[in-house]
Amino acid sequence: MKQTYFPQEIEKKWQKIWEENGTFKTPDESDKPKYYALSMLPYPSGKLHMGHVRNYTITDVIARFKKMNGFNVLHPMGWDSFGLPAENAAMKNGAEPEKWTLENIAYMTKQLKMLGLSYDWDREVTTCLPDYYKWTQWLFLQLYKKGLAYKKDASVNWCNDCGTVLANEQVIDGKCWRCDSVVEKKYLSQWFFKITEYAEDLLKDLDKLEGWGDNVKTMQANWIGKSEGAIFNFKVVENDLTVPVYTTRPDTVHGITYLVVAPEYKDIEALTTPENKEAVEAYRANARKMTEIERLSNDRVKTGVPLGTHCINPFTGEKFPLWTADYALAEYGTGAVMAVPTHDARDFDFAKKYNLPMKVVIQNPENPSDCKDAVYAEEGILVNSNEFNGMKNTEAKKAITQKAVDEGFGEFKTQYRLRDWLISRQRYWGAPIPVVYCEKCGIQPVPEEQLPVLLPKDVDFSVVGKSPITTSKTFAETTCPCCGGKARRETDTMDTFVCSSWYYMRYADAKNDKAPFSKELINHWLPVDQYVGGIEHAILHLLYSRFFTKALRDLGLLDFDEPFKNLLTQGMVLKDGAKMSKSKGNTVDPDEIFENYGADTARLFILSDSPPARDFDWSDAGVEGCYKFLNRVWRLISSNAENINVDYALPAALTKENDDLVRVVHMAIKGITNDISNDFQFNTVISKYRELVNAIYDWQGKKPSLNDEDKAVLSFAIVTLIKLMSPVAVHLCEEAWTELGGEGSIHSQEWPVWDENLAKASSITLIVQINGKVKDKIEADEALNQDELKELALSSPKVKELTEGKTIVKTIVVPKKLVNIVVK
RNA sequence: GCCCUGGUGGCGGAAUCGGUAGACGCGUCGGACUUAAAAUCCGGUUGGAGUUAAAUCCAGUGCCAGUUCAAGUCUGGCCCAGGGCACCA
Numbered sequence: 001m002k003q004t005y006f007p008q009e010i011e012k013k014w015q016k017i018w019e020e021n022g023t024f025k026t027p028d029e030s031d032k033p034k035y036y037a038l039s040m041l042p043y044p045s046g047k048l049h050m051g052h053v054r055n056y057t058i059t060d061v062i063a064r065f066k067k068m069n070g071f072n073v074l075h076p077m078g079w080d081s082f083g084l085p086a087e088n089a090a091m092k093n094g095a096e097p098e099k100w101t102l103e104n105i106a107y108m109t110k111q112l113k114m115l116g117l118s119y120d121w122d123r124e125v126t127t128c129l130p131d132y133y134k135w136t137q138w139l140f141l142q143l144y145k146k147g148l149a150y151k152k153d154a155s156v157n158w159c160n161d162c163g164t165v166l167a168n169e170q171v172i173d174g175k176c177w178r179c180d181s182v183v184e185k186k187y188l189s190q191w192f193f194k195i196t197e198y199a200e201d202l203l204k205d206l207d208k209l210e211g212w213g214d215n216v217k218t219m220q221a222n223w224i225g226k227s228e229g230a231i232f233n234f235k236v237v238e239n240d241l242t243v244p245v246y247t248t249r250p251d252t253v254h255g256i257t258y259l260v261v262a263p264e265y266k267d268i269e270a271l272t273t274p275e276n277k278e279a280v281e282a283y284r285a286n287a288r289k290m291t292e293i294e295r296l297s298n299d300r301v302k303t304g305v306p307l308g309t310h311c312i313n314p315f316t317g318e319k320f321p322l323w324t325a326d327y328a329l330a331e332y333g334t335g336a337v338m339a340v341p342t343h344d345a346r347d348f349d350f351a352k353k354y355n356l357p358m359k360v361v362i363q364n365p366e367n368p369s370d371c372k373d374a375v376y377a378e379e380g381i382l383v384n385s386n387e388f389n390g391m392k393n394t395e396a397k398k399a400i401t402q403k404a405v406d407e408g409f410g411e412f413k414t415q416y417r418l419r420d421w422l423i424s425r426q427r428y429w430g431a432p433i434p435v436v437y438c439e440k441c442g443i444q445p446v447p448e449e450q451l452p453v454l455l456p457k458d459v460d461f462s463v464v465g466k467s468p469i470t471t472s473k474t475f476a477e478t479t480c481p482c483c484g485g486k487a488r489r490e491t492d493t494m495d496t497f498v499c500s501s502w503y504y505m506r507y508a509d510a511k512n513d514k515a516p517f518s519k520e521l522i523n524h525w526l527p528v529d530q531y532v533g534g535i536e537h538a539i540l541h542l543l544y545s546r547f548f549t550k551a552l553r554d555l556g557l558l559d560f561d562e563p564f565k566n567l568l569t570q571g572m573v574l575k576d577g578a579k580m581s582k583s584k585g586n587t588v589d590p591d592e593i594f595e596n597y598g599a600d601t602a603r604l605f606i607l608s609d610s611p612p613a614r615d616f617d618w619s620d621a622g623v624e625g626c627y628k629f630l631n632r633v634w635r636l637i638s639s640n641a642e643n644i645n646v647d648y649a650l651p652a653a654l655t656k657e658n659d660d661l662v663r664v665v666h667m668a669i670k671g672i673t674n675d676i677s678n679d680f681q682f683n684t685v686i687s688k689y690r691e692l693v694n695a696i697y698d699w700q701g702k703k704p705s706l707n708d709e710d711k712a713v714l715s716f717a718i719v720t721l722i723k724l725m726s727p728v729a730v731h732l733c734e735e736a737w738t739e740l741g742g743e744g745s746i747h748s749q750e751w752p753v754w755d756e757n758l759a760k761a762s763s764i765t766l767i768v769q770i771n772g773k774v775k776d777k778i779e780a781d782e783a784l785n786q787d788e789l790k791e792l793a794l795s796s797p798k799v800k801e802l803t804e805g806k807t808i809v810k811t812i813v814v815p816k817k818l819v820n821i822v823v824k
Numbered sequence: 825g826c827c828c829u830g831g832u833g834g835c836g837g838a839a840u841c842g843g844u845a846g847a848c849g850c851g852u853c854g855g856a857c858u859u860a861a862a863a864u865c866c867g868g869u870u871g872g873a874g875u876u877a878a879a880u881c882c883a884g885u886g887c888c889a890g891u892u893c894a895a896g897u898c899u900g901g902c903c904c905a906g907g908g909c910a911c912c913a
Contacts, residue, residue: 215828215907222827222909229913247913260913302911327911337913345825346911417912538908608849609836613829615906617836621850628863629849635864674840684838687848694848767844772894774844812893818843822893 001641001739005634007598011731015113023745024118026074028521035071036525037063038504038564040533040541041078041125044104045085048111048590050573050580050606050618051534057603058570058612058680059532060117064727065676067118068751074525075118076507078125079105082133082496084162084178087429087468090461097429101128111590116599116730118747123510127499132506133431134452135516136499139548141434141445142555148194149423151443155264155331156422158186163467164426165190167495168419169223169540177540191424191433191492195547199224199416202546211566213613216538223539225417230401232338232410234259234311237319241267243311246333246415250404251396254385255340255361256313257351260304260323263287264330271322273308280305280324287326302327302350314409315386315400325350333415342371361385362393421544423495428459428468430493438480438487447481453489467491500541501548504528504563522558531564532612538569568680571615573606580618588618600729601627607682607728630732633693633725637718637736643706646742648715658713661699662758665717668692669754672724682728689725696721720752768793769820770802786813793819 018024039059042052056077063075079101086097105126112119125132143149157166159176165188170177195202203224206217229248236243243259261268263284272280283305304325312319327346328337341351341358348371351358360371362380369376382388388396404410424433432453434446446453456472463471469491470476480487502516508525509517533541542564549563572579575586593602605626610616637644654662671688675681696717703710719740726733726746737746766789768776776798784792790813793799803823810822 213829218828219908225909225912227912245913249913325911327913329912332912339913344913346913349911415912417909535907611837614837619836619850622836625850631863678840683836684848687838690848765844769843769894772843772892777844810893812843814843814894818894820843820893 001638001736003635003638005631005638005732007600007630007731008595010735011114011116011594011598011600014731014734015116018745019113021745023747024075024120025122026072026120028524030072032070032072034074034525035063035066035530036074036528037066037530038075038507038528038532039077040531040537041080041500041503042108043080043083043085044101044108046104046107048108048115050588050590053115053590053602054573054606054612054616055532055534055570056112056115056117057606058568058682059530060115060730061603061607061676061682061727062530062532062680063118064730064747065751067747068723068727068749070750074123074507075120076123076125076510077112077117077119077121078123078503078507079127080496080500080503081105081126081128082430082493082499084164084427084429087427087461090429090468094461096457098128101429111594114594114599115590115602118730123507125503125506125510127431127496127503128429130452130454131513132503133499135506136431136494136502137434137446137451137453138448139502139516139552140431140494140498141448141451142557143193143551144435144445146551146555148197148551149191150194151189151191153187153189154192154422155185155187156190157183158188159183162427163465165422165424167422167497169421169543190422192420193423193498193547193551195421195544196416196418198547198550199226199418200414201550202418202543205546205550205561208562209565209567212564213567213569216535216542216567216569219538220543223418223543227415227417229413229415230397230404230410231334231413232314232404234313234338234409236271236322237310237312238273239270239309241270243267243271243322243336244334245336245338246413247338249340249343249397250400250410251382251393252340252343252361253313253315253338253400254382254388255342255359256318256320256338257341257357257359258320258323258339259311259336260325260328260339260350261307261336262328262330263324263326265324265328265335268307268324271307271309276306276308280307283324290326302346302353304350304354314404314407321356323354331419332417341375343375343377345375345377348375359384421495421547423498424492425495426467426491427493428455428461430496431499432469433490433492433494435490436478436480436487437490438482438485440485441480441482441487444480444482444487450481467493469493497540497544501544502552504531504545505552505558516557519558523560526558527560527562528564530566530568532568532570534572535569542567568612570612571610573616573618575618577617593623597623597627598630598731600732601630603728603730604630604686608686609683611683612680629690629693630729633689633721633729634732634736636693636696637722637740640700640714640718641740643711644715644718644740645711646715646719646737646740648712648719650712650716651709654709654713656762657699657702658709659762661695661713661717663761664692664695665720666754666758667760668724669720669752670756670759673751673754686728689721689728692717692721692724722746723749723752764816766792767818768796768799769818770799771822772820775799775802782816786815789813789815789819793821 037059039055063073067073081101086101089095089100090097140149157171159166159181161179161181171183174183176183203221203226206221227248230250231244231246233242233244304323307322307324309322310319339347341347342360343362358371361384363383364380380393382391382393382396401412434453436444438444456475458472459468460471461468476489476491478487478489505517505522509521545563552558578584578586580587605623609622668688672685675685722733722736734746763779764782766778766780767774776796778792780792790811806823808821809824812820
């Protein structure tokens with residue numbers, strides 16, 4: 001064995017051998033239990049960044065650990081390879097999106113292999129290739145047939161820079177998730193997936209996801225935004241219309257003093273009197289001009305104009321005016337709000353500004369409020385509410401809604417904030433939506449046997465203001481599958497999030513050309529046992545994937561409810577306290593690290609300093625430190641190579657020193673196994689590697705020469721160290737294992753087991769406290785009973801001195817650990 | 825405003841059940857080896873008091889209370905940072 005550690009040399013060598021031997025291929029059939037470890041698939045932007053390195057290393061270590069622990073592990077990789085950057089590159093340098101994308105994939109694949117990741121590349125999934133997007137289109141058709149995919153005219157989010165519409169989830173603070181430009185509203189006909197159909201299911205099943213963090217679950221719950229309340233219908237005095245409102249506060253219905261409809265409310269023109277028409281029109285025109293950001297801005301003063309018409313409150317018979325104001329949102333509830341200024345902060349502000357009347361209907365009996373200066377939004381007792389007076393408001397909600405139901409002017413209503421998922425995009429580089437439009441037959445799905453609908457090649461990427469796909473002379477023109485007449489093909493493509501909503505299913509059966517996956521294989525491999533990825537997908541990708549799983553379950557394609565059993569959201573990789581980014585110029589190129597230190601150092605370092613869920617601060621000194629440690633490990637093994645036998649036999653009786661080292665090894669096995677099993681605390685795993693290495697060096701320092709017993713103990717320690725480190729330092733451990741004469745790959749060995757009796761020190765350190773403060777430490781035999789420990793503590797000279805002249809009130813003995821003497 | 829997460833040395837971070845606070849590492853200081861440097865090895869490193877040096881003592885896990893023989897850990901009330909949601913009726 002070489003005395004010097006040459007990572008680049010051994011890494012290249014083993015990567016080649018693993019590939020040739022198919023070391024990491026996963027058979028579908030095995031007598032071992034299955035385990036599915038998955039990283040979120042990357043967008044092939046060009047090069048790996050440190051966030052990728054962190055993500056994939058974490059999952060790789062998990063996969064290898066599970067394999068050594070007797071699981072048949074599925075650990076695949078693929079490419080989320082549709083998307084706008086490829087198209088932008090085409091516009092900029094004329095490269096074809098497909099060529100650009102596949103070149104990036106080739107380069108990044110090389111990098112992934114250099115990292116020594118244990119993927120089964122036979123299962124690779126590339127979402128932009130026809131053998132994959134054919135099935136994305138097929139799934140679209142199944143959703144369409146089930147009524148879960150539909151087209152409608154709607155007010156949608158439009159990003160001008162990207163030249164396309166966006167889903168609600170892709171609008172962050174009124175800006176585009178990708179390019180950060182301000183999003184506008186447009187009224188267009190677009191394709192949607194009916195995710196709202198699953199709102200309750202998606203919310204309720206969050207409870208099943210015990211292996212998900214609360215942060216992600218609450219983010220999803222907030223996004224779904226369930227609220228329970230009532231709909232009341234108010235008759236308009238001036239005509240035959242009724243205005244329905246949604247409220248979560250039916251208990252305040254007797255306090256209505258006016259009603260607000262959104263400027264986009266469908267009946268607003270019919271609700272406006274001729275005298276008010278001009279002012280209302282002006283107000284609505286102004287609202288249209290405003291961006292979402294301006295309109296939703298928090299510190300904006302509320303504005304509105306009266307419509308001139310009135311409604312009757314069926315509970316009181318009172319007449320109240322209708323207004324329009326942009327604090328009512330067209331998209332939520334019914335687009336109209338009943339206003340109770342005394343018990344709602346927004347209504348209060350508005351009423352104050354326009355001098356609208358106020359009526360108190362809920363009181364705290366101990367501390368009545370007149371609501372002149374402040375809103376009363378707490379619980380209380382109803383007043384001014386006819387037969388409901390004196391009722392608790394929490395009870396009145398139900399009673400009042402029930403009255404409306406009984407008398408036919410209202411109903412109980414559950415409302416969600418979640419909107420349907422807008423999936424069509426006016427871009428080229430995506431999976432074409434497989435429908436055609438026929439003048440006679442209307443919307444027609446493309447027959448399944450005609451899939452895939454291939455992307456055209458004859459497109460001009462230099463066009464502005466429309467999708468490049470529309471420049472194709474061959475694509476749009478087609479025939480109707482129903483009547484055979486002339487028809488026009490849909491030119492919109494699907495949101496890339498559609499492609500990534502089911503890729504993890506395809507890995508189970510990646511080469512199937514008859515179906516997206518067989519039912520048998522998907523039910524075998526899924527759900528994913530451990531999913532690892534960034535928190536930025538907490539809502540978008542994870543919510544969409546959950547929806548897909550439920551929809552495909554209801555289509556009979558699979559038999560589980562949730563796709564990802566356990567989710568680990570890894571923190572960001574920072575440098576100098578800021579997120580690594582090109583614009584800040586604080587990125588670190590993985591290639592340079594591989595070249596200078598090797599992949600094992602990169603893997604070790606990226607896991608070493610922080611627990612996976614927390615942000616990780618990159619430091620060059622830290623990399624250096626990990627490299628030194630691997631050198632230290634290498635020296636330990638190589639300098640002892642001739643004294644190590646992988647088939648060691650430990651004698652039953654050992655000298656004290658050897659027994660102590662054996663115990664340290666057992667403690668390391670136990671500690672490391674528990675740390676990995678418990679939330680993948682790799683940072684403490686690595687500190688335990690270091691402790692073990694330090695202990696072996698210390699032991700060796702006391703041995704000028706080694707006898708047979710020493711050699712057996714050293715072999716046990718070193719072989720165990722190599723096995724424990726093998727999921728992280730994958731190349732170094734493989735090389736060492738082979739050099740020491742180990743059979744097969746280290747990565748196919750069984751994980752070491754510890755003996756509970758040996759995984760602790762041979763004696764205990766008794767902590768002696770006086771009044772809860774540590775005063776002495778005594779080496780003691782662990783067999784001592786409580787009385788003996790007490791005796792031992794009291795016999796300590798230190799204790800005698802400190803208790804002199806004082807009364808011992810009480811003595812607490814914690815077995816094998818501690819004695820606390822309470823004195824006065 | 826609501827929700828989630830977190831707050832421990834100069835820094836990253838450890839600390840199964842309430843039981844030695846600061847593991848391991850980075851940095852730094854001192855030493856060994858060397859003509860010298862690198863590499864390597866050994867030792868110190870929470871703050872304060874104390875001593876030639878030690879021993880030793882006091883304080884200390886965001887703040888204030890509480891429970892307990894004993895609190896980083898449990899309870900109540902706050903403060904701060906990061907993230908998410910938000911005129912959602």
